[in-house]
Amino acid sequence: MSAQIDRFVHDRLPPAAQLPIFRYDLPELQLPDQLNLVEELLDKAAAKGFADKPMLRSPGRTLSYAEAGVEVDRIAKVLVEDLGLVPGNRVLLRGGNSIGMALAWLAVVKAGLIAVATMPLLRAKELGDIIEKSQPVAALCDGKLQDELRIAQQAHPVLKAIVAFNQPDAPDSLESRAATKRGVFAPCPTAADDIALLAFTSGTTGKPKAPATTHRDVLAMCETWPRHILRATPDDIVIGSPPLAFTFGLGGLLIFPMWAGASVYYADGPYTPESMVKAIRDIGATLCYTAPTFYRQMAPFAKALGVPTLRISVSAGEALPDATRQLWKEATGIEMLDGIGGTEVFHIYISAAGNEVRRGAVGKAVPGFTARVVDDEGREVPRGTVGKLAIIGPVGCRYLDDPRQANYVKDGWNYPGDAFVQDEDGYFFYQSRADDMIITSGYNVGGPEVEDALLKHPAVAECGVIGKPDAERGMIVKAFCVLKPGHAGDAALVRALQDHVKATIAPFKYPREIEFVASLPRTETGKLQRFRLRQST
Incomplete structure (x- = not known):
């Protein structure tokens, strides 16, 4: 049974006829009907032997899983006790990749609230559009990024409270408020299908959309690509550039490391290609996430300086040109782990790693997913023929109050809008966005x-x-x-x-x-x- 009292998002999900079919074909995808993803990933870390292991790193601070758990509980108490928020309320999050941003996100979701993370560079108008769509009651905002949000708030009074974080010395900051809290915060007993986040799309095709992602969705994705393809370990140190405000970054630079018991490093500011390579060397990073363009720019620095500890390079977010794959391999000796995914389904659903990589191909359908290439009527086309990608699996698209849902989901299948060719061995070769052909x-x-x-x-x-x-x-x-x-x-x-x-x-x-x-x-x-x-x- 849902624990979310505020039904704003639930009431604006697509009608049943427009929902995708969800398949939970693998044993590990059989998840309980009551589920709080932060309870599973953080509160149960001690039982998995991760309590004293590093979880969040930055140049000036490192938190173990146990220490992060204490901080998350304190922030959750601020949200419920000080701000009076109830499960189902939306909380806008605004900040770059930082320990403060990660703790705030986890606290929001643990309290049964719905995280609406936003990009640091958005201006007041764009923030206003997101506020209008998602109706957040409160916002947690990096102290350096408040100005545009406060302008947006003036035009959208639904946003009643803005609390700054990453300002430990400010008397009314999130850190100062949280420091007064004591004791354990009991995780909200959310249903597995309660909404955990609204992740606004990146706007590569125009006006952003707001897919709704459940607690079950996030944990199911942990059991697909991370388990079967990425295979991170508790000893991994993860680094990368994708923002936590987008699901590529949220998964790669928070959720998936937590699922593996690994740690993640956040720099004090945006990376340059050179500073990323130097950070990999300095902290001994073993796993890196970034986009193909950034890998291309990093390659000469990686070749000159070396990245001896790096073992996995994940490329996603856009098509990986083979020229970039080969350039990176020549510079580092590492075969890029490519993948295609989407905000609508949280993360990667076609990928390949290691000796499974085939030159020019993105990979095969990730275990837990079925993918096919179809024509305009949804019929599978012969292998070697260009068509539209259709996928089905344990997650699927649920746009918030958006007529474009009917374009993305057809007959239960998700249509990400990509043109692909599939070969006889099941490998998928990206051609373009379907509307870019x-x-x-x-x-x-x-x-x-x-x-x-x-x-x-x-x-x-x-x-x-x-x-x-x-x-x-x-x-x-x-x-x-x-x-x-x-x-x-x-x-x-x-x-x-x-x-x-x-x-x-x-x-x-x-x-x-x-x-x-x-x-x-x-x-x-x-x-x-x-x-x-x-x-x-």
Whole structure:
């Protein structure tokens, strides 16, 4: 039975006919109907032998699992006793990756509240849109990031309280309030299908959506990709750049390390490619999460400085060009662990590691998931044929009050919006976002394939490829290229890049237009925003 008194989110979930089918085919996916994910991951850490092991690390502080548990209980008491919050209330979280942000998130969820984490760079208008959609009663905000949130609060009085964290000396900060609390906080007896978080999507395709994720969803995902593919250990030290405000970062840099009894390191500020490599060396990090673009930028520093303790490099968030995979492997000797997932299902559902990696492929369906490539009517297409990816498993999309639910879930299957090819051995090869597929003179061209070819040219640092409307061909392939220092973006280089692509992949896929730019539009997580490139043509 649900413990969430505030039914705002439950009442705005999709109707039953639009919900995905949930399959719990593996023994480890048979989870109880009453479940609090923080109780499972943190309160039960001592019984698993993790109590005294490091859990959260930063340059100035390290907390064991037991110490983190005490801090989480104190914050939860502030939320319930001081702010008067009840299970089901939404709490907006605003902050970068830090121990303070991690503790606040865990306390919110342990108390049966619903975490609505937001990106640090969002401005008042964007925060206002999230507040309007999710109706949070309170916010926990990094002390340095309050200004925009307070502007948003003025226009949205539903947000009654803002409490600052990462300000231990401020008299009314979260830390100061929590320091007055004593005793154990009993976890809210949430149902497994009570909502734990609303994770707003990154906006690569336009207006962000708000998938609702349950306690069961999060713990079920721990039993899929982390158990069967990642295989982290209690001795791992995890580092990475994805924000905790997005599920790639939340899973990789908090939830999955806790599930394994590992520890995670948060720097004092955003990483540069060089500072990430130095941090890996300094702390002895063994497992790294970041996006392909960042790995590409890290590669020369990793080659020069070395990353001797690193054993796993996870790439996700956007398509991994094979050129980047090989560059990183040449620099470090590490075969990248690629994966594709989504906010709608919390994390990765297609992946491969170690000797299971096949060049050019993302991987196979993760145990617990079934994936297939289908046509517009949902019929599976022959192997080797481009089609739309459809998945089904222990998690699935539930958009909060959004008509786009009908586009994502069809006949119980989740349609992430990606175009793939599956080979005879079950490996999936990413082509593009389904709405990014370029159809030129009757040929299907995937932008990421052209991007991969361009990145193999020594002059190209980054690139993005789109289809540009064309009266004669329907579309033409257009590339936006950021050049490495010392290269001039002139007509001669355009011809050289076009010839290079023709020599690398099928000649009809070459970019008929190339525009040289200083930078590419990306989300805060590093994903390329192709819709903005299309808008610029």
